[in-house]
Amino acid sequence: MYHINLIIDNIKIVNYFTLKYLGEKMIKIGVIGAGRWGTNHIRVLSELSKEQPNKLMFTAICDIDISKALNLAKTYNIPHVFSDIFEFSKHVDAAVIATPIETLSNVALKMIDRGKHVLIEKPAAITSKDIIMLEDFAKKKDAVVGVGYIMRFTSVIDFIKPSLTKFSPIFILFRRFSRRVEHIKKIHIVFDLAVHDIDLCLYLTDADSWKLEYAKIFHTDIDDSVISVLKVKDLYCNIHVDGVSLHKVREIDIVGTKAFVRGNIIEDTIMIKWDNGEFNVLKLQDEEPLKKELKSFIEAIELRKYGKLANLSDAFKVLKIVEEIMNYTT
Structure with missing residues (x-):
């Protein structure tokens, strides 16, 4: 087990103790998992803590690879680095959990x-x-538990x-294609990719x-491809995910x-072809989705909305559908 303290920016120290003195609420947040996606969370939380110094303090990183965590902490000026989540938990009010998929729920339960x-x-x-176990723990501890469906x-x-009903939808078709790198292939493509579009x-x-109308998993020497059809309300969601395509599609x-x-x-971009022949192409501009998601998490802690x-109810529904797809036979 390792715990390393780094030199903290003097301004952060002043902000933190001034707020403590004034009785205002400062959320101390950290990240567990310093892999590819955890690194993105660390980068964005570092930005947010600078943008919202009166609200958020990024205090700690935890990873079993202490050297990886230490390098990120030095890059982003994070004061504490741990390899043990129990020690890490003493320094945070909230945590982002970006560990391997098979460890997510266990780490979350402990936090x-x-x-x-x-x-x-x-x-x-x-x-x-x-998910049911996580919900039980969250209720007992009055904890806010968000789930990272970033799409x-x-x-x-x-x-x-907000515009969906204007189009009088009959079908929604989701396409998520990209050649997956080798180390990701150990995660079933339904858990890795399809969950995004099931949630959407x-x-x-x-x-x-919902009703699962159809599901088929196609196996190739490279990776899998999955097609599933859900009936929800009065329309159908056709979900196609593929780990073979060399061209990335979302x-x-x-x-x-x-x-x-x-x-x-x-x-x-959005392209709209209306029934009257009108044709629109829109280029959308917005801030990074991960930043919006993390802001939403912080607001959920503050407002309990x-x-x-x-949330966990959403995650439960997604996994129930995943289980149906995995068990479906045609």
Whole structure:
């Protein structure tokens, strides 16, 4: 077990102790997991702590690879580095958990048990039963638990959700293609990629129930491809994810009686073809989705309202559908 203290920026020290003296609430936050996605959280939280010095203090990083955590802490001027989550928990009010998928729920349980608020990277757990356990702990500890379904915070989804009914949708088609690197392939593609679009299907339609109409997993020598169809309310979500394609695609199509809409999440563009022949192409501009997600997590802690941030109930529904897809036979 390691714990390393780094030199703290003097301004941060003044801000923290001044706020303590004034009785205002300062949220101390840290990140568990210094891998690729954890590094993104660390970068953005460092920015947010500078933008909101009266609200947020980024205090600690935890990773079993202490050298990796130490390098990031030096880069972003984070005062504490740990290899042990129990010691880490003494220095935070809230934590982002970006550990390997098979460890997410266990790490989250330990943090919640210590009274900490957590943002767990998607899908938050491997099974829906694990989500139930997390919900029980969160209720007992009165903890805010968000789940990192970041696609909710993209500019394309921000545009589509409030406008969806205008298009009179019949089908929503999701395409998520990209050649996955070798070390990611150990994670089943349904857990890695499909969960995003399953969540978006439910989020966009505000659906609490669904029917899995079809699911098929195609195996190739390179990776898998999955096609599934969900019926929610009066429309169908067609979800196609693929780990083989050399061309990266992140698109959503709305096929409606009044319009056809294509959203390109990579390019932040919307194309609309209306039933009267009118044609629109929009270039969207917005701040980074991860920053919006982390702001939403901080607001959830302050206000106890999740807003767009996915919660454990959302994560439970996604994993129930995942389990149905994995067990589906045609």
